[in-house]
Amino acid sequence: MNTELAQEMTKDLPHFSGSEQMWEHRTFAGKMLLTDGANYIREKAEARWLFDIIHSYQPQLRNQEFQVWTLEKVNDTAFIVTCTDGNSIKLISQKISFSDFPLNSITLWKVNEVVLLPSEY
Numbered sequence: 001m002n003t004e005l006a007q008e009m010t011k012d013l014p015h016f017s018g019s020e021q022m023w024e025h026r027t028f029a030g031k032m033l034l035t036d037g038a039n040y041i042r043e044k045a046e047a048r049w050l051f052d053i054i055h056s057y058q059p060q061l062r063n064q065e066f067q068v069w070t071l072e073k074v075n076d077t078a079f080i081v082t083c084t085d086g087n088s089i090k091l092i093s094q095k096i097s098f099s100d101f102p103l104n105s106i107t108l109w110k111v112n113e114v115v116l117l118p119s120e121y
Contacts, residue, residue, distance in 0.1 A: 006102040009044060016040065016117050025051045025115070032058070037117035038108060045102055053081055054108070054115060057092050064091065067110040071101065 016037030023039040024031045025048075032055050034042060042051055054069055061067060061083070068084045079099050083092035086109075108115055 002100070002102050005044070009041075009103060012040065012044075013037070013117065014119065017119050019116065019120055022114070025055065027052055027055045029055065029059075032110075033114045035114065035116040035120045037120050038115045041106060041108070041117075047101060049099075050081070050101075051115065053094060054083075054110060057083065061091060065112055067091070069108045069110060069115075070105065071096075071107075072105045073101075073103075 016035075019035035019037065021036065023034040023036075023042075025034050025042065032051070034051070038051075042048055050071060054067075064085060066086050068086050070082045070084075072080050072082070074080055074095075077098045077100070079096040079101060081092070081094045081096060082090060084090055107118060109118055109121060110116075111121070
Protein backbone atom coordinates (compact mmCIF):
# COMPACT_ATOMS: atom_id res chain seq x y z
CA MET A 1 0.00 0.00 0.00
CA ASN A 2 1.21 3.48 -0.83
CA THR A 3 1.03 5.13 2.59
CA GLU A 4 2.03 8.56 1.26
CA LEU A 5 -0.86 8.51 -1.19
CA ALA A 6 -3.24 7.27 1.51
CA GLN A 7 -2.17 10.10 3.82
CA GLU A 8 -2.53 12.69 1.05
CA MET A 9 -5.99 11.45 0.12
CA THR A 10 -7.11 11.28 3.75
CA LYS A 11 -6.03 14.90 4.13
CA ASP A 12 -7.67 16.06 0.87
CA LEU A 13 -11.04 14.25 0.95
CA PRO A 14 -12.69 16.30 3.74
CA HIS A 15 -12.27 19.44 1.63
CA PHE A 16 -14.72 18.31 -1.06
CA SER A 17 -18.12 19.94 -0.61
CA GLY A 18 -20.26 20.67 -3.61
CA SER A 19 -18.72 20.47 -7.05
CA GLU A 20 -17.66 23.10 -9.53
CA GLN A 21 -18.01 20.85 -12.54
CA MET A 22 -19.15 17.41 -13.63
CA TRP A 23 -16.85 14.83 -15.17
CA GLU A 24 -17.96 12.09 -17.53
CA HIS A 25 -17.08 8.49 -16.84
CA ARG A 26 -17.62 6.51 -20.02
CA THR A 27 -17.86 2.75 -20.44
CA PHE A 28 -19.01 0.54 -23.29
CA ALA A 29 -22.56 0.86 -21.93
CA GLY A 30 -22.71 4.64 -21.80
CA LYS A 31 -21.73 7.26 -19.27
CA MET A 32 -22.37 8.56 -15.80
CA LEU A 33 -21.37 11.85 -14.23
CA LEU A 34 -18.85 12.35 -11.43
CA THR A 35 -18.43 15.31 -9.11
CA ASP A 36 -15.02 16.80 -8.38
CA GLY A 37 -14.58 14.52 -5.34
CA ALA A 38 -15.55 11.34 -7.19
CA ASN A 39 -13.26 12.32 -10.04
CA TYR A 40 -10.46 12.90 -7.50
CA ILE A 41 -10.90 9.29 -6.28
CA ARG A 42 -10.95 7.99 -9.86
CA GLU A 43 -7.81 9.86 -10.91
CA LYS A 44 -5.70 10.08 -7.73
CA ALA A 45 -6.20 6.43 -6.73
CA GLU A 46 -6.21 5.24 -10.36
CA ALA A 47 -9.59 3.68 -9.57
CA ARG A 48 -11.38 3.85 -12.90
CA TRP A 49 -12.19 0.18 -12.30
CA LEU A 50 -14.32 1.13 -9.28
CA PHE A 51 -16.49 3.42 -11.39
CA ASP A 52 -16.64 0.76 -14.11
CA ILE A 53 -18.06 -1.61 -11.49
CA ILE A 54 -20.65 0.93 -10.34
CA HIS A 55 -21.69 1.61 -13.92
CA SER A 56 -21.82 -2.08 -14.84
CA TYR A 57 -24.57 -2.73 -12.27
CA GLN A 58 -26.81 0.14 -13.35
CA PRO A 59 -29.03 -1.96 -15.65
CA GLN A 60 -29.94 -4.07 -12.58
CA LEU A 61 -30.43 -0.97 -10.43
CA ARG A 62 -32.21 1.28 -12.94
CA ASN A 63 -35.14 1.91 -10.55
CA GLN A 64 -32.85 2.70 -7.61
CA GLU A 65 -32.36 6.49 -7.73
CA PHE A 66 -30.23 6.59 -4.56
CA GLN A 67 -27.36 4.14 -4.07
CA VAL A 68 -24.62 3.93 -1.45
CA TRP A 69 -21.46 2.27 -2.76
CA THR A 70 -18.78 1.20 -0.29
CA LEU A 71 -15.35 -0.22 -1.05
CA GLU A 72 -13.83 -1.92 2.02
CA LYS A 73 -10.51 -3.65 2.46
CA VAL A 74 -10.77 -7.25 3.73
CA ASN A 75 -7.05 -8.08 3.73
CA ASP A 76 -3.77 -6.71 2.32
CA THR A 77 -4.92 -6.84 -1.30
CA ALA A 78 -8.61 -7.81 -1.39
CA PHE A 79 -11.69 -5.60 -1.15
CA ILE A 80 -15.46 -5.94 -1.14
CA VAL A 81 -17.64 -3.54 -3.12
CA THR A 82 -21.14 -3.24 -1.71
CA CYS A 83 -24.15 -1.26 -2.83
CA THR A 84 -27.07 -0.54 -0.51
CA ASP A 85 -30.23 1.47 -0.91
CA GLY A 86 -29.19 3.91 1.83
CA ASN A 87 -31.27 2.04 4.41
CA SER A 88 -28.82 -0.83 4.88
CA ILE A 89 -30.60 -3.10 2.40
CA LYS A 90 -27.83 -4.76 0.39
CA LEU A 91 -28.42 -4.65 -3.35
CA ILE A 92 -25.02 -5.72 -4.73
CA SER A 93 -21.84 -7.22 -3.34
CA GLN A 94 -18.73 -8.10 -5.31
CA LYS A 95 -15.34 -9.35 -4.15
CA ILE A 96 -12.25 -7.71 -5.63
CA SER A 97 -9.44 -10.26 -5.35
CA PHE A 98 -6.66 -7.75 -5.88
CA SER A 99 -6.38 -3.99 -5.74
CA ASP A 100 -3.75 -1.53 -4.65
CA PHE A 101 -6.42 1.03 -3.71
CA PRO A 102 -4.65 3.21 -1.12
CA LEU A 103 -7.46 3.65 1.42
CA ASN A 104 -9.00 1.04 3.70
CA SER A 105 -12.47 2.17 2.64
CA ILE A 106 -14.36 4.78 0.66
CA THR A 107 -18.06 5.52 0.37
CA LEU A 108 -19.64 7.02 -2.71
CA TRP A 109 -23.26 7.92 -3.37
CA LYS A 110 -24.99 7.63 -6.70
CA VAL A 111 -27.94 9.98 -6.96
CA ASN A 112 -29.76 9.56 -10.26
CA GLU A 113 -26.92 9.74 -12.81
CA VAL A 114 -24.30 11.45 -10.60
CA VAL A 115 -21.65 9.75 -8.42
CA LEU A 116 -20.40 11.88 -5.54
CA LEU A 117 -18.76 11.86 -2.15
CA PRO A 118 -21.28 12.09 0.73
CA SER A 119 -19.71 15.44 1.70
CA GLU A 120 -20.65 16.83 -1.72
CA TYR A 121 -24.38 16.22 -1.34
